[in-house]
Amino acid sequence: MKATPKLSGTGKMSCPSWSLPAFDTCPGAVNKEGEVSDACKSCYARKGTYRFPVVQKLREHNQADWHRTGWVDEMVAKLKGLTRFRWFDSGDVYSAALAKKIYRVMRATSCKHWLPTRSYKFASIAAELDRMELLPNATVRKSSDSVTGESIEGNHTSTIVQNAEDFTPGKGKVLCRAYTRKGKCGSCTACWSKKVHEVTYISH
Secondary structure, three states: OOOOOOOEOOOOOOOOEEOOOOOOOOHHHEOOOOOEOHHHHOOHHHOHHHHOHHHHHHHHHHHHHOOOOOHHHHHHHHHOOOOEEEEOOOOOOOOHHHHHHHHHHHHOOOOEEEEEEOHHHOHHHHHHHHHHHOOOOEEEEEEOOOOOOOOOOOOOEEEEEOOHHHOOOOOOEEEOOHHHOOOOOOOOOHHHOOOOOEEEEEOO
16 A cells, blocks of 8 residues: 555444554553453454455554654645544554654644544553543543443543443433444434543444
């Protein structure tokens, strides 16, 4: 592939995303004992179409490409005109250097950014994630390792339940209802909203 940022799309969302190889760039998926977290054991980004060579190649390209000097400016140009953007429909912020570049992209663009992550577990990366959170157009959602609805601390978080009946309503909490729309977000923008404290997803 030519050296340039490669955006990807998912059937769920109406906006593009920028992604990396699943698990290999997800340091937060493994705990201190070397065990894979419950939420990551059935990672959707390691199944189905994500296993196709062309899909994997794009993400491997991005893993090498972001190191280039001109990457930030090229990403800013690619996001021009968008209203929403998602970081990582697969992979995660696996280094502070990458986080710093993502921050620069967010700061230089006007679209709303949603970045789901487990890399808040690492101090050097967490510091950069906190900087992103201060931007008016960026929502960094710290992902819980739980698949039974357990919440974690943070301004913007997410967790997983097995069924809709397991969702516990509360102030600032939203249940992702993509399951009622054939797996699509539709007009819902809760994940991007700073007003939504916690998004609960149904395991898939």
